[in-house]
Amino acid sequence: MKKIGFIGGGNMAAAIIGGILSSKLTAPSNIIVSGPTEEKLRKLEEKLHVVITTDNKEAASASDILFLSTKPAVYPVVIKEIKDSLRTDAAIVSIAAGQSIRQVESLFESNIQLARVMPNTPALVGSAMSAVSPNQFLTEENLQEVLSIFCSMGKAEVIPESMMDAVTGVSGSSPAFVYLFIEAMADAAVAEGMPRDLAYEFASQAVLGSAKMVLETKQNPGVLKDAVCSPGGTTIEGVCVLERKGMRDAVISAVRASAEKSREMGKDKKESK
Numbered sequence: 001m002k003k004i005g006f007i008g009g010g011n012m013a014a015a016i017i018g019g020i021l022s023s024k025l026t027a028p029s030n031i032i033v034s035g036p037t038e039e040k041l042r043k044l045e046e047k048l049h050v051v052i053t054t055d056n057k058e059a060a061s062a063s064d065i066l067f068l069s070t071k072p073a074v075y076p077v078v079i080k081e082i083k084d085s086l087r088t089d090a091a092i093v094s095i096a097a098g099q100s101i102r103q104v105e106s107l108f109e110s111n112i113q114l115a116r117v118m119p120n121t122p123a124l125v126g127s128a129m130s131a132v133s134p135n136q137f138l139t140e141e142n143l144q145e146v147l148s149i150f151c152s153m154g155k156a157e158v159i160p161e162s163m164m165d166a167v168t169g170v171s172g173s174s175p176a177f178v179y180l181f182i183e184a185m186a187d188a189a190v191a192e193g194m195p196r197d198l199a200y201e202f203a204s205q206a207v208l209g210s211a212k213m214v215l216e217t218k219q220n221p222g223v224l225k226d227a228v229c230s231p232g233g234t235t236i237e238g239v240c241v242l243e244r245k246g247m248r249d250a251v252i253s254a255v256r257a258s259a260e261k262s263r264e265m266g267k268d269k270k271e272s273k
């Protein structure tokens with residue numbers, strides 16, 4: 001069984017590990033996580049029963065598939081630390097926003113097998129949307145391994161790297177936008193007298209069901225929207241308010257701002273000067 005390592009055991013690593021374990025892709029004993037804070041790692045160990053270490057090199061040398069799951073700013077430090085400890089055929093999975101394949105390759109200073117991936121936190125509940133871009137050295141076998149990991153926790157598509165900034169906005173960051181939407185809908189229901197827990201259940205199930213309608217009926221969202229708006233009814237009143245308040249413009253601007261930030265982070269330092 002392949003060993004899977006994580007350099008950095010934060011939110012996204014925990015979501016991916018949770019996804020891998022719930023789908024029973026591998027046993028917790030085949031997963032090793034490294035990080036600087038022993039106390040934080042102990043919590044992961046207690047919850048997920050994975051192997052932990054404060055030594056990044058130990059995690060790197062033990063792994064066939066190694067996730068770089070620290071913040072992008074820490075990449076230069078951790079890559080310098082681990083680059084001489086990699087297994088010969090190891091595949092590196094970089095999940096950092098805005099870190100291009102070229103940037104990561106140049107930090108390793110060798111022909112590493114690399115997949116740039118943008119997952120999202122719904123991995124934890126088996127509903128991730130992940131995008132995978134392989135570099136030229138990633139073998140077909142390792143690409144399939146990486147895809148099987150991300151398919152075990154939701155959907156995954158191989159995409160050209162040029163689409164990665166758009167992906168970062170539309171699926172990497174967008175869960176936060178959707179949570180804002182759910183929270184706001186629930187606040188409104190509470191204001192109308194609904195208990196808070198019931199309000200979250202109703203708002204979340206409505207979002208889940210609507211998303212399933214788009215995915216499963218494959219109808220245009222505009223057609224599905226029209227079917228909810230009875231003539232002279234309740235829904236069109238709400239739709240008119242959202243249009244007046246610029247909801248579409250706000251959402252488009254938010255997704256594009258995330259994509260733009262990713263693009264900016266991906267520029268080489270000398271390019272951005």
Ligand SMILES: NC(=O)C1=CN([C@@H]2O[C@H](COP(=O)(O)OP(=O)(O)OC[C@H]3O[C@@H](n4cnc5c(N)ncnc54)[C@H](O)[C@@H]3O)[C@@H](O)[C@H]2O)C=CC1
Pocket residue numbers: 007008009010011012013034035036037040056069070071072074077078095096097118119120121172173
């Ligand atoms: N949170 C999300 O929804 C998503 C995050 N990502 C990417 O995942 C990466 C991690 O993001 P989060 O989990 O949100 O951040 P986080 O802050 O929760 O996790 C980062 C982890 O790295 C650890 N770390 C810091 N310095 C380290 C070092 N020198 N060696 C080893 N570990 C170190 C920290 O202790 C922390 O546990 C980022 O690159 C981000 O762009 C990608 C897609 C979605």
Ligand SMILES: O=C(O)[C@@H]1CCC=N1
Pocket residue numbers: 097168172173
């Ligand atoms: O906020 C971030 O930078 C990360 C990447 C996508 C989602 N979270």
